[in-house]
Amino acid sequence: MAGIDRRTVLGAAGLAAGIVATGASTATAAEGAVKGGRKPLTEAEFERLVSSVPMDQIGLELAYESVVDIEPSMVLGTGPWGERWMVPITGGRFAGPRIQGTVLPGGADRQVMRRDGVKQLEARYELQTDDGAVLAVVNNVIIDAAETPRYARSWLTIAAPDGPHAWLNRRVLVGTLGSLRPQRDAVLIRVFALT
Template sequence: MPDRAAPHPDRRALLVSGAALSGAALAGLGLSGPAAAAEAPALPAGPLSDLPLVAPRTEFVYEAVVEIAPLVSLGDSPLGERRIVPITGGRFQGPRIRGTVLSGGADRQLVRKDGVRRLDALYEMQAEDGAILTVRNQVLIDPGRDGAPDYRFSTIEMTAPEGPHAWLNRLVLVGTLHSLRPARAAVLVRAFRLA
C-alpha cells in the first residue's frame, strides 16, 4: 500500500535530474555540448513500436468555389511580405451539405523570404437550410523547385451550430487549393475528413 504521507517528487528536480543523466550518458560516450547532438548515435529508421503502421484515409466532404477580390499588399515584415485577399462569395457542395460562401471573409497571407506562402483564410458559408458555418483554412504553399509541382495542402477547422450540421464539429479536415484563374477570380477548395 503506498505511503500517502510520502512527498511527491518536485517536477523541476526531476527535469534537472533527467538532464544530468542524459549529459552523463553523452559524456560517457565522449560527447558533450552541441557536438553531442550531431555525433549522437543515429536512431533506427521506421516506427518506434510494434503496433501496425496504418495511415489515415480520407473521405471527400465538400468542395467550394471561393470568389476573391484583387490582392492587397500590406507591406513587408521581418517574416516576409504581408498580403490580404478579400473573399466576395461563392458556392460549396458535397454529399451531405451544400450552400453559398458569404462575402466578408478574407485570406491573410505571408510570403516568406524562402518563397513559401502561408495563408490563413477565415470566412463563413451558409448551408441551404440557413445554418451558418465558420471556416478557418490554413494553407501552406511551397512553390515547386527543379520541375516539381507546388505543394498546396491545408488544415480546415469548421464550426457549425448545433443541429443537422453539428457532425462537422467532430472532424479533422485537410484540404487542397487550386487557383481558377484566368477563367475566373476564384479558388477551388476541396475538403476531406481524416478517417
C-alpha cells in the first residue's frame, strides 16, 4: 500500500481498523466492506444455519373460483416488450367456502406476448360480494404455452374493505387460469390462499 494513506482507504471503504491491522489485502478488505464486514459464509456454516430453523411447510386453501366473462381481444400494437392486447371484462360470478358474488363489468386484462414466447397478463377488475362489499383485484398471470400441459399461474392482490372479507388483505394469493371456450366467452380463475 505504498503511496496510499491507510486512513483514506479505511475511511473510503468503511472498513474496521482490524482488517488492515491483520495484513488483509486491499481486495480482501473491499470484499469485507461489501459483505458488511462479515466473513464469507462457508458451506458448513450455511448448512448449520439452515438446519437450525424447522422447514415451514406451505399449503393451499381454496379462496374462490370465478367465471369471468370477456369480450374479444383488442390489438394494441407492438410495444418495447412485445405484442400487446387488451381484453375487456364484462361480468361473471365467483364462489368459495367463505365468499361469493359477482364479477363487475368494466375491468380489463392487458396482455403482452413477450419476445421469449411467454404471455404476461395484468388483469384489474372488481368483485362484489353477495353482502355488498366491493373487492379490487389485480391478477398477474404468466402463461407458457410451450409447456405440456400449458403453464398458467398467477399471483393476486385483493383490496377488501374492513369487515368479514378483510382476511383477503392478509394472505398471499396465487391462482390458475383456464379458458372456457367454446362453451362460453369466459375464463375460469381459481384462487388459493397460501397457508
